[in-house]
Amino acid sequence: MVDSNEIRELLPEFPAGPLDEFRGKASFDWRKLKLFLEPKDVILYKKRFVEALKTDPIFNEEETQHDEIRRISAHKIRRMNEIPEFHADFSGNLLKLGVFPEVLNLADPSNLVTFMVNRNLYTSAVEGLGTEKHQHLVKAIEESKNFGCFCMTEIGHGSDTKRLKTKATYDAKRRGFVLETPDFEAAKCWSGLLGQLATHAVVYAQLYTPDGCCHGFHQFVVQIRDERTLLPMSGIVVGDMGVKIGLNGVDNGYLLFDKYFVGKEALLNRYADVTDDGEYVVLVEDPKRMFGAALATLSEGRLKIISLCTAFLIKAVTIAVRYAAVRKQFGPSNQEEISIIEYQTHQHRLLPYLSAAFVYKVFSAQILRKHASECSHPGYGYEIHAISSAAKPVASWFLMEALNECRQACAGHGYLKSAELGDLRNDADANCTYEGENHVLNQQTSNFLLKIWPKVLKGEHIDFPLESINFLSDIQTIMNFRVNFNSYEEFIHPRHIIDMYRWLTVHLLKASYDKYEASMEKTKDAFLSKNDNQVYFSRRLTIIYINHYILQTFQREMSSITDENVHEVMRKVFALYALFVLEKHIGFLYSGGLFVGGEPGTLLRDSILRLCHDLKDDAVTLVDTIAPDDYLINSFMGKSDGKVYEHLQKQLPVPNARPTWWRELLTPSQSKL
Structure with missing residues (x-):
């Protein structure tokens, strides 16, 4: 138990500045939410690690020449073996749960990749195989x-x-x-x-x-x-x-x-x-055990990528939301300008991605914790392979979507290299490709699900250790579910949201399997039949399947929150992410018969906008809860003091300077003067 004085010492106030107005509007105690998301030992570890990086010369060298970038990166790998703050926790759960990679990823993504290849991917293969x-x-x-x-x-x-x-x-x-x-x-x-x-x-x-x-x-x-x-x-x-x-x-x-x-x-x-x-x-x-073990070994890297995507997402929304609170544009007639976060369009552009940062943060920590327990269930390797092959694509695709929106939401200032969003986007893009190209991985998951469906039809009990698909045992209840609620409160209820995701998973699984079977009758070729089943069926199926599991995990963790205000804001975060994703598949909700008439679709979209509005005043404090240290933010527009324009002025090139090559532009006659 942490007493109030210890909490304030552990989590001090943020610097005073332009963000104070929004921090004063928060509906919850950010310290309580912080301690729910990260135990005391994790917070202390991060602080020690960041302070070690801040004071280490090799981690503060800046170089643009390609060979020098590589030289510094090589020295960083070796230096990691010498930092006491790193050694204290490398062999423990903080590495396994993604805490250490999260910090290093934000300090230097290249260093994190090289380090994890060397100390995790290579060594895990040697130890595991x-x-x-x-x-x-x-x-x-x-x-x-x-x-x-x-x-x-x-x-x-x-x-x-x-x-x-x-x-x-x-x-x-x-x-x-x-x-x-x-x-x-x-x-x-x-x-x-x-x-x-x-x-x-x-x-x-x-x-x-x-x-x-x-x-x-x-x-x-x-x-x-x-x-x-x-x-x-x-x-x-x-x-x-x-x-x-x-x-x-x-x-x-x-x-x-x-x-x-x-x-x-x-x-x-x-x-x-x-x-x-x-x-x-x-x-x-x-032999299946050998294959399952190989799948579990390969899955670990993909699970770590989900954690890295989450860290990138947190950094991006921290920058974009803090800037949106400070930046003012227009306003009602004869009144002062208002912050751009007050605009509905801006809320809709950013807050679903902020909600996703919380959902992914909880999910990535939980799935890494479960994987670290080395489940011995015979179906574990196959299930974790299906989960990682769907979650890595969903997390990395959603991240790239978010980075693009965050960059554009910061307008011209966001296009500056010192805003950090451009480099963040370039570095994050690789997540869509390494450890398996996303579309190919998706097919791995859809193959897993298609094999399960015949068992469901036979009434067999579905029992996997991570419980990502066990709800299919209750297939009849799921298929009979219909949206018959017509209020905002009912629509955003976690139980109703989970039910909608389960129904859509079943609907898409049945449709994918039926299409696959029909194709098999014509072609007699499983490869061709699966290939022809991807774009509108199997790919979408895997996205909904894994989002259901992500939300199911988040909901279970959310149920343990004891503080009423923290629980309420997390309930809205949960609903906003869930409905934002669900709205992208609204056509299937109608074509499958879950939605009938215009009212459910209108209620879905109205609920998204209302959630954005209701979370608007909490947005800055939500960011404060998960934001990295300013050293890791490394952006003039995302620092915790909110002094965007002061930081921008300090980092601009020296004024009144002419180019070193100005003489090259002179005409022959000018040169003689």
Whole structure:
């Protein structure tokens, strides 16, 4: 229990300034909401970590030259191993729950990506898929002796892992594998740290035994550069992918093997191995368990991306909402100008994204916590794969939509680089692509759901450990549900909102399955039938399915709030995000028969606008509750004191200066004067 004096010391008042007017209108105690969202130890950890970054010279170097950006990024990776504030919590839950990545992501997104590839993606693969003999490789990473990367994607194949062309052929005489890249399309590519820094790589390759039999893709840990010189090993070609539109501190690279030999120990052999004489051996009784474990391992990176998207979203809405409260334009006749956040259009542009920041923050923390518990349920790997393959696309797509709206809502000032929204948008864009291209991931989830539907029709009990789809066991009640309420209070009730999402999930699942079955009758080809089912059916199904699960998670957490005022504002936040997303699918609500007549659709849209209006006076304080430190905001228009124009004036270039190249513009006659 934290007493009131301790709370005020932990969470002091914000600096006085132009935002005071809106802070005075708040309907709730922001400190109580803050402590609901983040326990005391998390708040203290963030403060210590930010203070460590503020005072560390390597984290405050600014450089625009490409090679220097890379040099600084490399030093930051090593420096992270030396910061006490980092070491104190790396092995604990704060890393697993996304707290550490959230801070580092806002300080330097490139550094976060490279660090997580090195200390999480690479090491998780080695630990999760390897055995005791591979653990020294993890220790070498922790001691900064090695740098690791993760190589799955190829130039010609990304998500289609079954068709990866990199080969690993077992050589019984030498007791090892020969790695070979048959052509440039098979080159490993886009791996972070591969371009310049990585000494070791986890490589996905098709495993061949001496009899010529292919046993599918397996993972190998391979040394690719000399640890002292960083020169590539003989038999390896490794290079950089070049300058990108964002995240240029990440040295994405490509890799080719020319009959490169590695010892037998290179195979990560927890689930399968090759004997000395070349016989392939499966080490688990149930191959599905091996596949499920692989899915769970790959899911962790996607779950972390949801947390990163949330951090980007929080930063963007902090900047845009604080600016909207300070910026004044027009007003009623013969009266003072009003803040642009008072306008309905501006509220509708920003507040749904502010509500999403809270919903995603709660969801990302909860799903990472559940994943960290390492559920042993046999269906866990398949369910977490479906969840992560839907949630990563939804979070990253919604983020890009929000960043674009926030940038435009800040008008001309938002176009300045120092506003931070442009760089934020460029860096965030990669979330839509890495760890699986969004549309391809969506299909993974829709395949999972389509397999469940026949079981639902048979009346089988649906039981998955994370409970994302268990409500389908009550299929009859869901299908019979209709919107027969006609007031704002009823429409925004959490139970009614969840019921609408469940109905729409079932409606889209049935429609997707029926379309798939009809196509199968014509084509007799599952691939073509699934392909023809994506745009208006399966893709939309996965979006609604995961939003239902996100909202279900948020609602359960919200029910534990004891303070009445905090609970009420979170209820509105929940409803605004839920209805904002639901409105995008209003056509299906009507075509499926949930909505009849014009009244439900009108009530849906009126409820969104009313929620925006009702949350308007709380917007600045809601932002204060989740806003990062000003050091991490790093924007003249998003600082906690609200002194936008003072900060803008300070960061403008020196006035009355002429260009250094002014003489080049002189005509010959002018030059003689």
